[in-house]
Amino acid sequence: MKKGLAYGQNRIGRRLLGTLMVFLLVMLGSPVFARGSKEHRIRGEELLGAGATFPYPLYSRMFHEYGRLRGVKVNYQAIGSGGGIRQLLSKTVDFGATDAFMNNAEGILHIPTCLGAVVVTYNLPFAKELTARRLRLSPEVISDIFLGKIRKWGDPKISKLNPGVSLPNMDITVVHRSDGSGTTFIFSDYLFKTSEEWREKIGKGKSLNWPVGVGGKGNPGVAGLVKQIRGAVGYVELVYAVQNNMPYAAIRNRNGKFVVPSLNTVSLAADIDIPGDTRVSITDTSAKEGYPISSFTWIIFYREQHYSNRSIERAKELLSLLWWMVHDGQRYTKALGYAKLPEAAVRRAEAIINSAVYDGKPIEFGR
């Protein structure tokens, strides 16, 4: 307290104190009047969605266009695949979005919306021959690199795949994701299928126990670290590598062909038998020209649309939106760097959307 001016004797001080007292009283007393409600209510005119960050740029564009065309607003929060699944399970959203399909999907439908790919990017400034052509890698070599068994670029296993390229004998610095992510899931799913050692030691999932390397936060984090560290190797979504002008490897697929990742080869990877519920992993695809580390990304929603006091109109709006996304909405994929759904996948998605019910009865919605 300043010398000579007791607060009680200062007029302004007293007023301030009085206001503070009232404020505190209101603050402490207000919870008494809050209404607690056990029941979730999905209110409002907007459709609510949450989930994966990978397709966010595409969904953002799609929802904007859909809003202009049909006047229906969609609010999508890119909180990650896990968050999307959690929100759908707590029945607080109309739909979720995830890069990894759910294993226990009681009553939950999956439809694919587009395709993405994970590429292996690297930083090799001294290999001049690599500017003209790409580094070639095989699943065994990728697994060994990320397990820490191959530690230098000069290793014969790498040079065997790349004849005519003199790779510098630099240390390999592995860069992986520090946060849980669908990209990690897709990458590890591929290695899970193609490498027994990986399957035993690491497994597949969104967060892994990486034996070597540094972690970057998000795709931009990994891309940034690979760009900064000479001799680094990491995995990112195709879109990021393209946008940041980073080199990425051609990977030998199941048929022995070294496939360069592109929108075309990613779409080709999905050219296989797709099961009715569309829950299929297309990594290590059997498609002849397909890029082996590709994956669908899904939108998940309830088969029984009557939950959390949602109206039938809302259910109709949702189904119309989903129908549009797998048909007309696909035209926005290419410009943003995503691969569009092949015909077979679209047919499956149509059947699934048609199978949604409200109070057990099929829903008539506008296509």
Add this chain to the structure above:
Amino acid sequence: MKMRARYNGSENKIKLKEWLFRMVLTAAGVTIVLLLGGIFFSLFVKALPAIKHNGFYFIRGSVWNPQSGRYGIFSFIVGTLLTSFIALIISVPSALAISVLLSEYLPGYRNGRFFISFLKNATDLLAGVPSVIYGFWGLVFVTPVIRYFEELLHLPVYGVSILAASVVLAIMILPYMASISREVIALVPAELKEASYALGATRYETVGGVVLRYSASGIVASIVLALGRAMGETMAVTMLVGNSNRLPANILRFILGPGNTMASVIANEFAEATNSVYLSSLTEIGLFLFIISLILNGIGKWTVRRFAL
């Protein structure tokens, strides 16, 4: 200063006001205690499944593998303690130097007032910079420098490392220490200093022997505050620490290489943790961090009381 006569109410009115005032203050105090208890309680309840599942392995194990269900945070504990304490070692001398400069030396100069306010504002501004900005700045400016040294010492070149996080943390916690120490040092009674000079002590001897000893308890309190801040710092650390769970035996390699901290792991993995034991283990880390902060605060208070004159 005018003394206003109390014509504006009877004695009862005054008594009511006083009582009300006391009640509101008590309520505010009680709310804070309840909040703290509530945080601890909710953390504990959510972490219970993990506590049962992990047992003591949690603290001594260094394998963090959500796929196989093994959750050991030893490497995170080491990383947290290392980054926080190295940050302290780096920033305490600078903070002390700034506070002594601002309160003891600069006031004596002719244009001292300008420099005092400039330095004061500059230091306080450091506290206002968002965490993420510190992270970006560290990535762009600090990591290349560390890479240079790693190459020089023939160590694997990463850049992002415990050291990178520590350096940026040091800058982040500097303003907290500097501003509190500055205020405490300014409160040293002039009589004590004058007595010291009268006995023939030099400027250096007075500052070291009288000023700093008198304000030691306040300075220690500010260090404890800064340490608590450093341990809980998430965003900047997670961008700079390298996010690796390794535990090399050589301490130099560890500092100049990637590591991980408790806050960083929680921030990174919480959003995608759908498995309930996984989520619960992350909450257990939070509980642990909470308890460590409480312990450190307790130690700080004890130290303050020990050194108080």
